[in-house]
Amino acid sequence: MRLLVAALVSTLTLAAQTPRLTEVQERRLANGVRVLLAEHRGLPAFHATLVFRGGWAEEPTAGASEHLARALYGATWPEDVEPTRAATDLESLLKQEEGLLEALRLERLRQRPDPAGAPAKTDLESRLEAVQARLRAQFASSPLADLYAARGGRQAAEATADALLAHMELPSDAFETWCRTEAQRLRILQLSRFSQIRATLAAELRAQGTQGPALLRGAALPGHPYGRDLADHLPALEALRRTDLQALARRTLRPDHLMVILIGGLDLASALPLLERHLGRLPVPPEGEDALLPEIPADLGDRRVQAALASAPSLLCGWRIPARRHPDHLALRLAAELLGGGPAARLESRLVRQKALAVQVELRMDLPGARLPGLVVIGAKPTDGHSLAELEGALHGEVLRLQQDPIPHEEWLRALAQLEADHIRVLDHPAALARALGLAWAEGGDWRLLDSEAQRLRTLTPESVQAAARAWLRPSHRTTVLLEPVVGGPLNPQEAALTRVLQGLASLRLEDPDRRERMVAEGLRQLRMLTPEERQRTLKLLEAQLAPEKR
Amino acid sequence: MRALLLAGLAAGFTLQAQAAPQGFTLPNGLRVVHLEDHAHPVVRIRLHVKLEPRDVPPGRQGLPLLAERMFLHSDAADLKAEAFDRLLGDAGIRLVSRSAPDVLEWRLAARSRDQDRALGLLADRLLRTVFDPMVLEVQRLACWQDLQQTDAPPYQRLEAALLEGPGTRPTLATLGAITLDDLLAFRARVLRPDRALLLIHGDMGLEQVKRLVFLSLGPWTGQEIPSAAPPGMTAASQAAGPDPLRVAVTSPGLRIQALLPPPDGLSPEVVALLSRLLPGDSTLLPASLAWRPEGLLATLDAGSETSEAAAWTLLMDRLERIRQRGFTAQDLERAGTAWAAARSLDSLDAEAQLDRALAQAMGRGAMAERMKDLTLDSLNAALRAWLEPSRSRRGVAAAPGRATP
Numbered sequence: 044m045r046l047l048v049a050a051l052v053s054t055l056t057l058a059a060q061t062p063r064l065t066e067v068q069e070r071r072l073a074n075g076v077r078v079l080l081a082e083h084r085g086l087p088a089f090h091a092t093l094v095f096r097g098g099w100a101e102e103p104t105a106g107a108s109e110h111l112a113r114a115l116y117g118a119t120w121p122e123d124v125e126p127t128r129a130a131t132d133l134e135s136l137l138k139q140e141e142g143l144l145e146a147l148r149l150e151r152l153r154q155r156p157d158p159a160g161a162p163a164k165t166d167l168e169s170r171l172e173a174v175q176a177r178l179r180a181q182f183a184s185s186p187l188a189d190l191y192a193a194r195g196g197r198q199a200a201e202a203t204a205d206a207l208l209a210h211m212e213l214p215s216d217a218f219e220t221w222c223r224t225e226a227q228r229l230r231i232l233q234l235s236r237f238s239q240i241r242a243t244l245a246a247e248l249r250a251q252g253t254q255g256p257a258l259l260r261g262a263a264l265p266g267h268p269y270g271r272d273l274a275d276h277l278p279a280l281e282a283l284r285r286t287d288l289q290a291l292a293r294r295t296l297r298p299d300h301l302m303v304i305l306i307g308g309l310d311l312a313s314a315l316p317l318l319e320r321h322l323g324r325l326p327v328p329p330e331g332e333d334a335l336l337p338e339i340p341a342d343l344g345d346r347r348v349q350a351a352l353a354s355a356p357s358l359l360c361g362w363r364i365p366a367r368r369h370p371d372h373l374a375l376r377l378a379a380e381l382l383g384g385g386p387a388a389r390l391e392s393r394l395v396r397q398k399a400l401a402v403q404v405e406l407r408m409d410l411p412g413a414r415l416p417g418l419v420v421i422g423a424k425p426t427d428g429h430s431l432a433e434l435e436g437a438l439h440g441e442v443l444r445l446q447q448d449p450i451p452h453e454e455w456l457r458a459l460a461q462l463e464a465d466h467i468r469v470l471d472h473p474a475a476l477a478r479a480l481g482l483a484w485a486e487g488g489d490w491r492l493l494d495s496e497a498q499r500l501r502t503l504t505p506e507s508v509q510a511a512a513r514a515w516l517r518p519s520h521r522t523t524v525l526l527e528p529v530v531g532g533p534l535n536p537q538e539a540a541l542t543r544v545l546q547g548l549a550s551l552r553l554e555d556p557d558r559r560e561r562m563v564a565e566g567l568r569q570l571r572m573l574t575p576e577e578r579q580r581t582l583k584l585l586e587a588q589l590a591p592e593k594r
Numbered sequence: 595m596r597a598l599l600l601a602g603l604a605a606g607f608t609l610q611a612q613a614a615p616q617g618f619t620l621p622n623g624l625r626v627v628h629l630e631d632h633a634h635p636v637v638r639i640r641l642h643v644k645l646e647p648r649d650v651p652p653g654r655q656g657l658p659l660l661a662e663r664m665f666l667h668s669d670a671a672d673l674k675a676e677a678f679d680r681l682l683g684d685a686g687i688r689l690v691s692r693s694a695p696d697v698l699e700w701r702l703a704a705r706s707r708d709q710d711r712a713l714g715l716l717a718d719r720l721l722r723t724v725f726d727p728m729v730l731e732v733q734r735l736a737c738w739q740d741l742q743q744t745d746a747p748p749y750q751r752l753e754a755a756l757l758e759g760p761g762t763r764p765t766l767a768t769l770g771a772i773t774l775d776d777l778l779a780f781r782a783r784v785l786r787p788d789r790a791l792l793l794i795h796g797d798m799g800l801e802q803v804k805r806l807v808f809l810s811l812g813p814w815t816g817q818e819i820p821s822a823a824p825p826g827m828t829a830a831s832q833a834a835g836p837d838p839l840r841v842a843v844t845s846p847g848l849r850i851q852a853l854l855p856p857p858d859g860l861s862p863e864v865v866a867l868l869s870r871l872l873p874g875d876s877t878l879l880p881a882s883l884a885w886r887p888e889g890l891l892a893t894l895d896a897g898s899e900t901s902e903a904a905a906w907t908l909l910m911d912r913l914e915r916i917r918q919r920g921f922t923a924q925d926l927e928r929a930g931t932a933w934a935a936a937r938s939l940d941s942l943d944a945e946a947q948l949d950r951a952l953a954q955a956m957g958r959g960a961m962a963e964r965m966k967d968l969t970l971d972s973l974n975a976a977l978r979a980w981l982e983p984s985r986s987r988r989g990v991a992a993a994p995g996r997a998t999p
Contacts, residue, residue, distance in 0.1 A: 083633065087938035118874065179879050186871040186921060187928050195935025214938045239880060246895045249845030250991060251747035307942060354745060387676065387683035396676050402736055427735070457683045464686025464705055471634040473942045 064470070064494040067480070068311050072323035075299030079480060079490060080314060081306040083473070088214050089307030090473040091221065094481035095207040096300045100268040100336065100412060104283060105276035107291050108202035109244060114234045115292065116200035116209035119190045121183045123233040124224050133181045136174055137235060141285050143171040144238055148281060175238075182235065190224060204269055204412030206485035207296070210474060215308040219317050226321040232292050237285040245281050248274045253352060255526050256420070259359045260411060262348045263418055263522035267339045269411055298325045302490070304480050306473040339363065339416060341515065346522040351578075358431050359524040360438060361420040362516050367413040367487040373496055374503055374511035379408050379419055380458040381508070382445060387457065389441050390421065400429050400437050413486040419516070431525045446513045450505040459500060466497045537578060541570055544585045551589075615951045616800055620807065622814055623788030627951045628803045629795040631944065635706040637796035638944050639716065642952055643698040644791075649784050650695070654772055656737065656764025657780050662693035663733040664725050664777060671718035678718070687712050689719070695762035698784065706797040710806060717810040720785065727774050738769055748991050749849055752841040756853045756989045757888045786816035793951055795944045838988035846898035846993060850905050852913075852986040855889035857979045862953070863968050864976040866960040867929040870936075871921060878912045890980065902990060910983055917981040920974040930965055 070078045093116075099108040122133055147167045187193045196213035213221055257272035264270030273280065303322065305314065341363040364375055383390045383406025394401040404423040411417060425434045469475045483492040545566045549559040570578055616628045650657045670678050682689055685708040692699045700719070704712035741764060746754070755763070792811065794803055838850075856865055869885040881894040892913060896905040921929075940946040953959035 086941045088942050090942050175880075179876055182876045182879075184876055185928075186875045186925050187932060188876065189874050192870065192874065193928060193932050195932045195937070195939065197936075197939065212939050212942055214935045217935075242897075243895050246845070246847045246849065247747070247749060249847055250749055250843040250849070252844050254747075255745070354742070355739070357745070385683055386679035392676055392679075399732070402739055424739075453680075453684070457680065460686040461683055462686075464688070464703075467634065467636055467705055468688075468703055471636045471944065 064491075067490070069490075070311070070315060072298070072319055074323055074325055074327050075297075075301075076318075076322050076325070077302040077484075078315070078318055079302065079304045080309060080311050081473075081476070082310050083307050084310070086215070086308035088212060089218060089305055089309050090477055091211045091213075091225075092304045092474075092477035092481050093209040093211075093225065094302045094304065094485055095296050096205070096302070096485045097295060098203045098205045098207055098412065098485070099271075099273075100204040100415065102291075102295075104279065104287065104291060105271070106244070106273055106280035106283060107288060107295075108207050109273065110237070110240060110283065110288055111292055111296070112200040112202040112207055112209070113240045113244065114237045114288070115228065115232070116198065116207075117240070118236070119192075119198065119224060119228070120235060121188060121190055122181065122235050124190065124227040124231060126227065126231070130181075133178075133233075133235065136178045136181060137233075137237075137285060139174045140171065140178060140238055143167060143174060145282075145284060147171060178235075190220075194220070203482070203485075204417075205414040206481065208478065208481055210477070212474070218309060218314065222317045222321040226325055229296060229325055232289045234285050234288060237288065241281065241283065245277060248277055248280070253350075255350075255352060255357065255359050255524055256410070256422075258348060258350060258352070258526075259361050259420065259522060259524045260418065262346055262524065263343075263361045263363060264339055265343075267337055267415075269339075269415060269417055293328060294331055298322070298327050302481060302484050304477040306477055336415060341365070341416060342519045343522075345518040348522070348524045350524065350526055351528070352526050354528050355424060356431050356528060357422065357424045357526045358434050358438070359420060359422050359526070360435070361410070361418040361522050361524075362520045363416055363522075364408075364419050364515050364520075366416050367409070367483075367492070371511040371514060372413075373499055374508045375419065375515060376408060376496075377458055377462070377500065377503055377508045378445060378512045378516070379406055380462055381450065381454065382406055382441065383421065384458055384461050389445070390423075390438070393441060394423065394434070394437055398437060399426055400434050402426050409486075413482075431527075435523065435525070442512070442516050446509055446516065450509070455505055462500055463497070469493075537582065541567060541578065541582055541585075544582060544589060547589050548585060615954070617955070618804065620787065620812055622812065623786075624790055624792060624807075624811055624814065625955065626792045626794065626803070626807055627955055628798070628800055629793070629944075629947055629951060630799060631795060632797050635797050636944075637704050637706055637709045637712065637794065637798055638948065639702040639704075639713065639795075640793045640948050640952070641700045641716065641720065642791045642793065643784055643789055644956065645694075645696050645698060645784060647695075649780065650762075651776070653768055654776055655762055655768040656741075657772055657776060658693040658695065658698055659741075659764060660730075660733060660737050660769065660772055661777055661780055662691050662698060663737055664729060665719060665723050666691060667733055668723045668725055668729050670724070671722040673718075678715070681711075682715060685711050687715065689716065695759055709798060709802075713806050713810040717814070721811075721814055725774060725777055725781075730774055730777065734769055734772070737764075738766055748841045748843045752839065752849065752851060752989045752991045753891065755839050755841065756851055756891070756987055757886060759855075760987065782817035787811070787814045788816070791952065791955055793948050793955075795948050795951075838990045841989070841991045842994050843991050844993065848896045848898070848900060848902060848905055849991040850894050850896070850902070850909060851989045851991075852892045852909060853886075853889050853989075854892065854913075854980060854986050857976070857982075857985070860976055860980070861964065861968075862958050862960040863965045864973060866933050866965075867926070867968070867973060868977060868980065870932055871925060871929050872916070875916060877916050877919065881909050881912045892986075902992065906988075913981050913983065917978055920977060921970065923970050926968070926970050926973055930968075933960065933965065934962065 066081045068080050068082075070080070072078060099106075102108050150167060182188070191198055191211060191213060194213060194217050196211060196217065198209065198211040200207070200209040202208075211221065251274065253272070253274065257274065260270045261272060262270075301322075303318065343363070365372055380388065382388060383404065385391070390401075390404045390406065394404050401423045402425070404421065406419070406421050408419050409417050410420050421438060423434055423438065425431060469479050479493050480490045483496075484490040542563065545563045546559070549562045553559045553562060570581060616630070617626060618628075619625050645658055667675050669675055673681070685704065687702065687704040687708055689700065689702045689712075692701070700716060702712055702716055792807065794807075798806070869890075872890060873883050873885055875883065878892070881892055884891045884893070892909055894905055894909045896908075937950075940950055950959060954961075
């Protein structure tokens, strides 16, 4: 009876603790590929996530990671992964396409006004169309050509600041095919749809323009890859060639930078030999130099940026915080939960409901990544009748309260309960679990961080969280972006006039079309930070520098 | 077709590794579907209420959306909205709601040990929320600001606008016209146990579910429906929006999109196969086709040198090629095999299992038995009907002043 009672008590006690990640098994293949496998016997499917450490923050060419996510892992076309399909004809056509696209790009940038130049552009376009038509004829023409879709699978990929992640789900009986296909994908690196993907990405970036969060990152993390906005590098992105991307992929998508995370109806005993046979035989390129990333001191001073960008006023406030491995990082996560962890958290409760200062408020940690020091960002939109300054003051007040006033016990328990519940939901969802494990490895160097952080939460105290908040959420670590609406909308006549004048001035002073485009983009960004009256005065001054017929 | 049947049977056997859905109906008419899964100590609950066009009176577009916000921000069970959210937070329960012209839905995820509290709080939110006129005014404006999505990227705004039906798109005027009486009448009309479907997935046994549901939602009865309910929306009364929809961008490029909603009367099996066959078809290049629950979304990105007219011609030409080409018997078989194999992927995602259980309970789920009876002729006939150009809703993201046809 006593044994029964003891067993019952220990069971109840265990039930009250956070579940542990005991089901994950780790192996390393001969070429350095790391494998994590969580067996869920009886499941008829499996989830696989490939994590390549080192995301867009480390890419030597802007946009490479995003391109690889879309062109390499957006789909599984037979011509990209089956050696018989990687025929000479296809490769030859892809090279011809690359050459013609580059020639066309340079021709358009030169914008030759003389009549002799015009037919060359049309001829290039015609030749490109012909090559692309022949290329399309090479692509598998039957519907359901995507190999994974034909087997009932699905896939997606994302490029984060710290990693490239490719997610796939397939029936368990397709596992060997998957191993073989993924090895081939990395061997061949065909990227047959590269040109279309590049065009789509450039179009999306052009259409979206400058965004508030990118402005905040650039101001808070100046000169650091984390502060980079891909939209600022459009000329480089459009100049990126398929062969460049292939060369880059061979250097960076290395087996020793790869972790394969498998969750589902697989068992290690039968999966490991297949992994070793296919992914384990990927060649390891010579060791290159690790990207040297600059240090950014957190204490850069309180920075403020005002910009006329948005359609409605909004406030973005970011603080530089340490990387995931830092001892204070977990305490800051709990601080973030107390501030912005849902409808009952402080910011929404006080700023939205009680004081009706904000229409909405949102908090995000570890922007854009956590392998290096990043940002915790609070975004808020004021309600009608309240100014950004008012909202900013209230926000700072809440941060000060967190730092100074004792944290009520029920609020503390609520934050812990929410984080623990979130953790359990991640454990319950293979895709979320694989992603979380992969990011723990890419950001923190150890996949076990996912588990150890969840266990350590209960050891934190309110005082330690407040100490971390005082150390890191201070004015000298802060950058604030105040976004005001552009009068008349983002396409108002003043904006159009400024663009025209800047383009005119750029064409007078710069030969290189890429540099002209960068100058115009940078000029517009600087001018949007002025008031409408200042912009108008600046417009007049700039117009005066142009010849009358060009104004 | 034989291979399809075998694949379907194989999928059926493997799917037996997962517990089959169990259903029951409460005396008040609430239908319940239970999927038992003890892999992790988590429970997921979904309450689904299907809306009909007649539920939204003319000139009141946005009524479901505003009702959803009222539930979220109003007091419930003698608790202030904030206190209610604190109770949810104390137990780490996540409760989210969703509205669309054809659905109101609440989704809940909780640890197993909090299942009683979770279902109790859901019941409080549904049955004991008090709509306050002051809350209505605040939420009306917040709703409009949300809908505007003014800071979302233009391509995202274009897609969102296209996916809304033209007659269901709320405007400032229609949101402004909604009164408290409209909301109360809407609530009485739609939030009835006999119109709702409750789905529960996770770490609970069937008897446990029955007990809990009976205790929390057993007392649920429909409210009296106001006698002078105004006529609902009909297809004729739904005003069409501008065609094409236009979203302004600052860049010189051009994106055109056409949404093709599925024709009425298509079987779930045909939808399941066409949604697999069409996206990714290389005949479409340089255009692309994506599957959305609202229909097929065709997209073409063109450079500054291409006119809008030329872009539309190219896109429509690609769609027409597929429409005329049709599919072969081999395509049908491959799609059927892919569909059967894809069903196993639901085992990886509780929400996907709930989606499938919901579709089956609503009669919208594709069934293996009906799939094997599908013929090539019926598939191609459905294809031709679906890609009929006159049915498309069109949208353009371009710089203002760009040459239009």
